Amino acid sequence: xxxxxxxxxxxxxxxxxxxxxxxxxxxxxxxxxxxxxxxxxxxxxxxxxxxxxxxxxxxxxxxxxxxxxxxxxxxxxxxxxxxxxxxxxxxxxxxxxxxxxxxxxxxxxxxxxxxxxxxxxxxxxxxxxxxxxxxxxxxxxxxxxxxxxxxxxxxxxxxxxxxxxxxxxxxxxxxxxxxxxxxxxxxxxxxxxxxxxxxxxxxxxxxxxxxxxxxxxxxxxxxxxxxxxxxxxxxxxxxxxxxxxxxxxxxxxxxxxxxxxxxxxxxxxxxxxxxxxxxxxxxxxxxxxxxxxxxxxxxxxxxxxxxxxxxxxxx
Numbered sequence: 001x002x003x004x005x006x007x008x009x010x011x012x013x014x015x016x017x018x019x020x021x022x023x024x025x026x027x028x029x030x031x032x033x034x035x036x037x038x039x040x041x042x043x044x045x046x047x048x049x050x051x052x053x054x055x056x057x058x059x060x061x062x063x064x065x066x067x068x069x070x071x072x073x074x075x076x077x078x079x080x081x082x083x084x085x086x087x088x089x090x091x092x093x094x095x096x097x098x099x100x101x102x103x104x105x106x107x108x109x110x111x112x113x114x115x116x117x118x119x120x121x122x123x124x125x126x127x128x129x130x131x132x133x134x135x136x137x138x139x140x141x142x143x144x145x146x147x148x149x150x151x152x153x154x155x156x157x158x159x160x161x162x163x164x165x166x167x168x169x170x171x172x173x174x175x176x177x178x179x180x181x182x183x184x185x186x187x188x189x190x191x192x193x194x195x196x197x198x199x200x201x202x203x204x205x206x207x208x209x210x211x212x213x214x215x216x217x218x219x220x221x222x223x224x225x226x227x228x229x230x231x232x233x234x235x236x237x238x239x240x241x242x243x244x245x246x247x248x249x250x251x252x253x254x255x256x257x258x259x260x261x262x263x264x265x266x267x268x269x270x271x272x273x274x275x276x277x278x279x280x281x282x283x284x285x286x287x288x289x290x291x292x293x294x295x296x297x298x299x300x301x302x303x304x305x306x307x308x309x310x311x312x313x314x315x
Contacts, residue, residue: 057291058070059287060287060291061284062284065282066277066281077285078292087264087267088272088289090267091267091271095269098182098183099244102186102187102190102243105187106186106191106243109187109191110192110193110194111232114196114202117195118199128196132195132196133192135189135190140252140256142185142189142253143252146181150172152168152171155168172262178261178262178265178266182253182257182258182266186253190243198232198235198239201232202228205227205228209227209231233313241301241304244301244304245297248269249270250270251270251274260275273286273293
């Protein structure tokens with residue numbers, strides 16, 4: 001008896017659910033939550049950085065006191081700066097003087113302190129904290145304290161000099177000694193930052209380089225000169241860039257300790273901008289000065305970055 005094979009009815013494939021709308025909704029919700037979290041920062045950056053930058057660009061081309069309606073003058077502010085403002089040139093020279101004196105001292109002393117604090121000795125954590133503490137201390141408090149330290153009659157500095165038979169100068173009242181006094185305070189306050197940066201670099205150096213150098217008979221000074229310093233050049237580049245920007249924008253110590261005096265001996269570029277904007281009501285003129293400062297810092301930073309290949313070694 002022949003058997004017949006039952007025929008099977010084909011079953012339709014189940015439709016693949018489309019989850020794209022749900023995925024898009026979830027993605028939009030996640031993006032919204034993310035924007036809500038960062039919105040305070042975004043609003044702050046736009047309101048207090050981007051918007052003032054745009055305003056300063058326009059103000060630099062106007063004669064404006066910050067209150068009345070601005071009057072467009074084109075590039076007259078820039079031409080007056082270089083042609084009819086001797087104080088602009090003097091404050092620029094004072095800033096260069098401060099920068100060229102403070103940067104080598106700050107980085108050099110910071111390197112020495114980093115080398116000392118890298119040694120495994122008891123209590124080294126205390127010294128690291130003590131050296132770094134002035135960097136995070138309020139600059140107004142530091143300025144007031146050192147202002148009294150440098151008093152010619154009853155100040156601590158001249159008192160110590162008298163103990164060793166050296167007559168102390170007038171310091172902040174002297175056009176010769178006022179800027180060196182500010183530089184000393186700036187270096188004292190700022191050495192903690194390069195110390196921490198270089199200390200981190202020292203702790204990350206490969207130990208096998210030094211072990212090989214010891215086997216070859218290299219002394220401590222040779223290891224420092226031919227191994228440690230070349231390997232730290234990326235950190236030196238970073239410090240040169242950041243310290244230059246910081247030094248060219250020094251203001252707090254000058255304002256608290258000398259007010260730019262005596263006789264504009266310590267009047268630096270940022271202090272001149274401050275005086276023009278808030279003292280003389282020349283907001284447009286000060287804005288032009290600010291953009292010249294930006295151009296100088298950008299140009300020097302570009303040159304530092306461009307010529308790094310000649311002396312920076314990346315291990």
